[in-house]
Amino acid sequence: MGTDELYPADRLAAARRATAVVGLDALLLTPGSDLRYLTGYDAHAGERLTCLVLPAEGEATLIVPTLERPAAEASPAPATGVRIVDHGDGSDPYPLLVAALGGPVGAVGLADRMWAEQVLALRAALPGADQRLASEVLRELRIRKSPAEVAALAEAGAAIDAVHERMGEWLRPGRTEAEVATDIAAAIRAAGHVSVDFVIVAAGPNGASPHHGTSDRPIGAGEPVVVDIGGTMASGYRSDCTRTYVAGGPPPVEFVDYYAVLHEAQRAAVAAVAPGITAEALDAVGRDVIAAAGYGDAFLHRSGHGIGLDGHEEPYVVAGNPRPIEAGMAFSIEPGIYLAGRHGARIEDIVVCTPDGVARLNTTPTELIAL
Known part of the structure; x- marks a missing residue:
């Protein structure tokens, strides 16, 4: 089976709709199964930030370390329509994340197993946003298999x-x-x-x-x-x-x-x-x-x-x-x-x-x- 069948591009649209329905302005997904489910990208989990920014309305952005950009580009992710943005060592990636949101947000859904250091960094970068679990959205999308x-x-x-x-x-x-x-x-x-x-x-x-x-x-x-x-x-x-x-x-x-x-x-x-x-x-x-x-x-x-x-x-x-x-x-x-x-x-x-x-x-x- 092709990756386009396992990781179809319409999942991002379905996730956007479901995000809006539960009252979230965006999903923020670090490496793990939710990120792979939506983009096909089997991202490396490390101290350098990798995060899919999926606003309920607007463009999806995959923020990756510069040295991992080739892996992201070789994955099914580009075919799903996500924009890839990279950050070099020594730079702060969180302003890129805030910019990718496209405006103020009141509530964001975080990957359920996001590292605590990233959760706290997002709290500092988005001080006005409530943090909830992305599984509110993704549970229902993932529970029935295609x-x-x-x-x-x-x-x-x-x-x-x-x-x-x-x-x-x-x-x-x-x-x-x-x-x-x-x-x-x-x-x-x-x-x-x-x-x-x-x-x-x-x-x-x-x-x-x-x-x-x-x-x-x-x-x-x-x-x-x-x-x-x-x-x-x-x-x-x-x-x-x-x-x-x-x-x-x-x-x-x-x-x-x-x-x-x-x-x-x-x-x-x-x-x-x-x-x-x-x-x-x-x-x-x-x-x-x-x-x-x-x-x-x-x-x-x-x-x-x-x-x-x-x-x-x-x-x-x-x-x-x-x-x-x-x-x-x-x-x-x-x-x-x-x-x-x-x-x-x-x-x-x-x-x-x-x-x-x-x-x-x-x-x-x-x-x-x-x-």
């Missing part, structure tokens, strides 16, 4: 699936979690990702910690191993998939029993995805299966998170979120069961809600995998 975005996520899903399919090459008793993770990271890149976002290899008791990471602990025969991996493709869109493995011997009987419960819960939650179900109701589908089997307290986290240019973004599939799921929303379905000091398991697929149901973007088997 067909090109779904295709990019499917490409990422297929790439990470290809890594899981090779797990038997690396995961075996006696090797440490860290050794296995090193091989996985190389395979993530070889499968088409431009960067590795995370590699969790959690064996035995480490599997009871959902965000364990890795350690120098050797993997034992028959120990359950949770492998949660993801990366970023050249498109900017991300993968995230978890499977649970057993190598070198039979797993504990207790584990086999609750893995069957987890498998049923994950399949039920995926099948329940459809337009109109609320995020909290979807969270309850798998959670109720796990609770009915007596493992409710062992499911420690939400059922899922949105994915796109960020690994975690809206919608969040969690209790207390009444938002209805809509066609085009892409998110994980990842229930888990974690028994402290013993072992754990998680099954995670990325899915996209379709007009009449759901499509799984990870298609490898979800049964317990014996290597």
Whole structure:
């Protein structure tokens, strides 16, 4: 797919309209996924200011350090119609930003993850402007994926699936979690990702910690191993998939029993995805299966998170979120069961809600995998 499909020029116009609707005079976006979403520019985050100035009315200006201007010009940004202005080392870039606004502003939307030093510098440069979050505008634009975005996520899903399919090459008793993770990271890149976002290899008791990471602990025969991996493709869109493995011997009987419960819960939650179900109701589908089997307290986290240019973004599939799921929303379905000091398991697929149901973007088997 071309960058013009993933990063179409009409996004800036849509963002301008939405900015005005929420009562903001401009968006100010420093490097991150919002800037890339609107311009296609994967900007370097550093102490030199890079900022997209998008007035609700008027020309969009991308302010960049002089030494990064070639990268900005080589990105999809110029095709979206933004004007590029650069500033050299030793110069103050904030007067350029004020000038790009084209006049006084009463309220501006700042990138949600803008560095504090930039937030405070903008407060000094625009002392009369209220500062609000740009997500007031961009949340609604980004939460439903276009067909090109779904295709990019499917490409990422297929790439990470290809890594899981090779797990038997690396995961075996006696090797440490860290050794296995090193091989996985190389395979993530070889499968088409431009960067590795995370590699969790959690064996035995480490599997009871959902965000364990890795350690120098050797993997034992028959120990359950949770492998949660993801990366970023050249498109900017991300993968995230978890499977649970057993190598070198039979797993504990207790584990086999609750893995069957987890498998049923994950399949039920995926099948329940459809337009109109609320995020909290979807969270309850798998959670109720796990609770009915007596493992409710062992499911420690939400059922899922949105994915796109960020690994975690809206919608969040969690209790207390009444938002209805809509066609085009892409998110994980990842229930888990974690028994402290013993072992754990998680099954995670990325899915996209379709007009009449759901499509799984990870298609490898979800049964317990014996290597």
